[in-house]
Amino acid sequence: MQKYSIFTAHKRSMTKDTTQWFAxxxxxxxxxxxxxxxxxxxxxxxxxxxxxxxxxxxxxxILDLACGKGRHSIYLNSLGYDVTGADLSENSIxxxxxxxxxxxxxxxxxxxxxYGEQFDAVFNLFTSFGYFPDEEDNLxxxxxxxxxxxxxxxxxxxxxxxxxxxxxxVPEDVKVVDGLAFHQKRSVQDGYIIKDISFEVDKKTxxxxxxxxxxxxxxxxxxxxxxxxxxxxxxxxxxLRKFDKSFSERLVLIxx
Numbered sequence: 001m002q003k004y005s006i007f008t009a010h011k012r013s014m015t016k017d018t019t020q021w022f023a024x025x026x027x028x029x030x031x032x033x034x035x036x037x038x039x040x041x042x043x044x045x046x047x048x049x050x051x052x053x054x055x056x057x058x059x060x061x062i063l064d065l066a067c068g069k070g071r072h073s074i075y076l077n078s079l080g081y082d083v084t085g086a087d088l089s090e091n092s093i094x095x096x097x098x099x100x101x102x103x104x105x106x107x108x109x110x111x112x113x114x115y116g117e118q119f120d121a122v123f124n125l126f127t128s129f130g131y132f133p134d135e136e137d138n139l140x141x142x143x144x145x146x147x148x149x150x151x152x153x154x155x156x157x158x159x160x161x162x163x164x165x166x167x168x169x170v171p172e173d174v175k176v177v178d179g180l181a182f183h184q185k186r187s188v189q190d191g192y193i194i195k196d197i198s199f200e201v202d203k204k205t206x207x208x209x210x211x212x213x214x215x216x217x218x219x220x221x222x223x224x225x226x227x228x229x230x231x232x233x234x235x236x237x238x239x240l241r242k243f244d245k246s247f248s249e250r251l252v253l254i255x256x
Contacts, residue, residue, distance in 0.1 A: 025208040027091040046238035060120035066128030070096035077104040112140040118150040125158040130213035142227040159251045162214040229255045
């Protein structure tokens with residue numbers, strides 16, 4: 001069985017024991033360097049499968065919530081959708097704005113607050129959920145997504161399958177990217193999946209920590225109930241195959 005070695009607490013983080021700290025982890029160039037090898041072909045295929053499954057209207061409006069540098073937003077826009085990418089990271093949004101056009105926009109936004117527009121779909125992709133220091137913000141985010149959907153809109157949360165991740169957790173490894181060695185340690189503590197990342201640049205040591213709440217499908221079902229949302233479908237991968245808590249790598253939730 002393939003070991004699961006990369007997971008991220010997208011867009012917000014905790015910092016720890018940092019000897020040189022100048023911005024949050026997700027605003028640093030090192031974050032993007034560490035994860036530069038993400039599979040863009042797989043991501044695009046997921047967007048094809050998802051939009052076809054949802055049968056979104058032609059030129060429909062999509063909110064890509066926690067969009068990072070906009071890779072999903074840009075591709076969705078190329079499919080003909082009117083896309084808004086929103087992210088807490090000012091640096092990521094500043095980068096993404098170079099790709100803006102009449103039907104593609106990017107804005108700095110805290111996803112636990114309603115965006116204030118109505119969309120045909122709101123996507124929260126690539127484990128961009130469950131990293132809030134205040135756990136109440138998880139419920140606020142789902143409520144915010146619901147409030148941003150029009151009468152026919154769908155919410156989508158693409159999360160990791162924590163059962164699979166914990167079972168296949170790699171406790172420690174070193175990933176070298178462009179000559180920079182990232183030392184990664186992973187653990188499960190107090191209901192969170194934690195990754196400590198350390199590296200050295202110009203003889204200065206950096207240390208960042210990613211924390212993701214280990215939400216199971218049952219946990220999400222409770223959150224949806226509290227937010228008065230209806231869970232419509234659950235998939236286990238980007239090909240939208242049936243979810244299996246032991247073997248599926250992803251937990252893709254469709255709701256409204």
